[in-house]
Amino acid sequence: MQPVMDDEEDESRADVSGEIRLPATLAGTGPLPDKAEIVIVGGGVVGLAIAYYLARRGMQDVVVIERGYLAEGASGRNGGGVRQQWSTEINIRLMQESVELCRRFAVDLGVNVWFRQGGYLFLARSTAEVARLERNIALQNRCGVATRMLDPEQAQDIVPELDLTGIVGASYNPTDGILFPWPFLWGYARQAAARGVKIFTQTAVTGLEPAIVASAAAGGTGGFTVHTPRGSIKARRVVNATGAWSPQLAKLVGVDVPTYPIRHEICSSEPLKPFLRPMVSELASGLYCSQSMRGEIVGGVTLPGHESTYAMGSTLKFLSTYARRLVRLMPILGDIKILRQWAGPYDQSPDGNPVLGPAPTHPDFFLACGFVGHGFMMAPIVGKLYAEWLTGGAPHEIFSRYRLARFTDGSGAAQPKEDFNIG
Numbered sequence: 001m002q003p004v005m006d007d008e009e010d011e012s013r014a015d016v017s018g019e020i021r022l023p024a025t026l027a028g029t030g031p032l033p034d035k036a037e038i039v040i041v042g043g044g045v046v047g048l049a050i051a052y053y054l055a056r057r058g059m060q061d062v063v064v065i066e067r068g069y070l071a072e073g074a075s076g077r078n079g080g081g082v083r084q085q086w087s088t089e090i091n092i093r094l095m096q097e098s099v100e101l102c103r104r105f106a107v108d109l110g111v112n113v114w115f116r117q118g119g120y121l122f123l124a125r126s127t128a129e130v131a132r133l134e135r136n137i138a139l140q141n142r143c144g145v146a147t148r149m150l151d152p153e154q155a156q157d158i159v160p161e162l163d164l165t166g167i168v169g170a171s172y173n174p175t176d177g178i179l180f181p182w183p184f185l186w187g188y189a190r191q192a193a194a195r196g197v198k199i200f201t202q203t204a205v206t207g208l209e210p211a212i213v214a215s216a217a218a219g220g221t222g223g224f225t226v227h228t229p230r231g232s233i234k235a236r237r238v239v240n241a242t243g244a245w246s247p248q249l250a251k252l253v254g255v256d257v258p259t260y261p262i263r264h265e266i267c268s269s270e271p272l273k274p275f276l277r278p279m280v281s282e283l284a285s286g287l288y289c290s291q292s293m294r295g296e297i298v299g300g301v302t303l304p305g306h307e308s309t310y311a312m313g314s315t316l317k318f319l320s321t322y323a324r325r326l327v328r329l330m331p332i333l334g335d336i337k338i339l340r341q342w343a344g345p346y347d348q349s350p351d352g353n354p355v356l357g358p359a360p361t362h363p364d365f366f367l368a369c370g371f372v373g374h375g376f377m378m379a380p381i382v383g384k385l386y387a388e389w390l391t392g393g394a395p396h397e398i399f400s401r402y403r404l405a406r407f408t409d410g411s412g413a414a415q416p417k418e419d420f421n422i423g
């Protein structure tokens, strides 16, 4: 049995020298161990957050297996937005805790993630959107989030460059923010590895073989043999943190996960002198943009008729739609040069919320997927709560609320709907 520690008891301080030294296993070298207590498949932010928090709680017999490089999936392709403006209490409260973890990240993990709390400004172009924002604000305020409703002129006080034509209102929470995604993963990876977690990149999981020792009804404590081209590991528990590829991994044990990949495009401009503090998001078009600490304008827009695809190509249609919407909202950006454009997969779940907890037929196969367009911001708190549970703590409410069976047993339909699944 592994020792279990509270976070507060972990006295090891992070190396804050700023140098990022990753262990040799991250280069895909070294032999795989024969066995492990937990194998986490997927080296994105979700898998690495769970691994880090497991290690912090004293569980060292943990292996992370990533088929490419860390941040190869959505975690290395996203906008880095972190917000508490949601429409259900559970997501608001989760994100309050995640924001706190993001705020402490640099000190706790010893890497600068350029987290900047410049707020999130959501812009409404109709009275129906204003009513929606007002409803959400009332709930957010009850939870202790200081979001407030603004008239267009007050929104312009925050972003003077806005063209107010057609804007009828806005919501603004000053403690939402943005971060730089990549070092976030490096921080988790380095600190997990320093505490004994073995992380293997360039290693795909190609098979999951349930051990035939106990039936699911008897508790299914047999675990799995995890097969890769570099060898196999016997694992007592497996966590599926493969993002948009989670249905494929789950299929290896005959579990149906009803999420599907949706390509989202995003781009980044040349660096500009700092002028834009908040993330700005337009509800109607799904346009969002923020200015990074390096000065780039990073943003995207929702294209109608999203394809379900793993293709990661970029399109001219995205660029022209984004350019039109951005310049309508902030004409000052008319001459901006776009330097990079890329795409990544949302792991779209049917109700927009994640899929967590064990698969009903395989109690040792845990799901951590379906995070749509908000997995980065949720990863810190979900990773922490998962680790608490897997090391013997009581399961948080999210593990029953967001369980896989909600899509088949009707319980999902009875839950409050999250309708702020945007930007």
Ligand SMILES: Cc1cc2nc3c(=O)[nH]c(=O)nc-3n(C[C@H](O)[C@H](O)[C@H](O)COP(=O)(O)OP(=O)(O)OC[C@H]3O[C@@H](n4cnc5c(N)ncnc54)[C@H](O)[C@@H]3O)c2cc1C
Residues within 6 Å of the ligand: 041, 042, 043, 044, 045, 046, 047, 065, 066, 067, 068, 069, 070, 071, 072, 073, 074, 075, 076, 077, 078, 079, 080, 081, 082, 203, 204, 205, 206, 241, 242, 243, 244, 245, 249, 264, 265, 266, 300, 343, 344, 345, 346, 347, 368, 369, 371, 372, 373, 374, 375, 376, 377, 378, 423
């Ligand atoms: C354009 C865009 C913008 C976004 N903006 C935001 C935002 O502002 N804020 C926010 O919170 N979220 C945002 N998101 C969503 C966020 O990026 C994701 O929800 C989050 O990164 C999901 O993390 P993950 O670890 O679950 O998945 P991923 O990062 O995709 O990681 C899964 C990993 O599993 C690996 N893998 C797959 N199959 C196997 C296998 N068989 N064996 C081994 N490894 C395997 C993959 O290579 C991949 O690295 C955005 C996403 C996109 C695409």
